[in-house]
Amino acid sequence: MKNEYIAKRKSVRKFDATPFSDELLAAIKDKIKAVRPLFPDIAYSVEVIEDKNPSKHNPPYYLFFSSEEKDGCYENIGFIGQQLSLYLTSIGVGSYFRMKKPNLDSKSNLTYVICMPFGRPAEPLFRESFEFKRKKLSEICEGYDIRIEAARLAPSAFNGQNWYFVAKSGRIHCYRKKPNFFMGVIKDKLTCIDMGIALCHICEESETFSYRKLDTAPEKKGYIYMGTVI
Structure with missing residues (x-):
């Protein structure tokens, strides 16, 4: 990386x-x-x-x-x-x-x-790659973009990893899981912060980076569309 x-x-x-x-x-x-x-x-x-x-x-x-x-x-x-x-x-x-x-x-x-x-x-600052407890790429994305691996390694609240990415035509469409009723407001805030953290990792691995919301992004059932990395 x-x-x-x-x-x-x-x-x-x-x-x-x-x-x-x-x-x-x-x-x-x-x-x-x-x-x-x-x-x-x-x-x-x-x-x-x-x-x-x-x-x-x-x-x-x-x-x-x-x-x-x-x-x-x-x-x-x-x-x-x-x-x-x-x-x-x-x-x-x-x-x-x-x-x-x-x-x-x-x-x-x-x-x-x-x-x-x-x-x-006052404890180890680093960890080995095998020590990361993260979902598999197949659970958080469709399509292929090498930068999504960096997003996969991003920290998230309660290690929830409530994001999803669709890589298509050189773009990465970004989604977050819809919060349930009981955790609505709190989880909504946390998953938005988590998305920003994941986007930082994508940016770090990009030659150029631009992010905005598109009118033409595909829908993803159970998720809220956040924006697209161009």
Whole structure:
């Protein structure tokens, strides 16, 4: 893969509370400024917030992701967040996505979406490819596009992998599973974030990347059409 960390990163949930150097924090903040949004017209913010008194194995730092509430905002945050997760992995920093907002102060005027605890890992940072517990390609796609393998390896809420891809004529049509009644609102949000994460992996493996909703995309029973990678 073009981005080697797609095939070996893992969600890290145990951390060493040793503070980062000012130089390392500055590099992370510079990366935040450089990330590419999926939808440039959606306002969002990413804040680095430090927990001054983390308990054992808890993260010393968090990224808070906030956004204006607009169609596509959750996919946008997932797309941005996974770029940062891959970057953190590349510099030896562990992280994972977390829904619950920690009791820490945020300065953003936008709506909180999700956070990413991060810090020096107190457990292995990488995994071998055979350790990934993922659905087979045949369960999540029709047609062939090598980039869908990168999407297959993407993390998702509860490892649900509630996405589906149809590769046709050089395009990848993207779908998410319709949520059930009981988990409707929560799962709707999570599967949209997950789609953004998967799209980040596809983008990382693409020479060029463009994503938009088409009027001519095929329907997929049991799924909601999200957009198409051109």
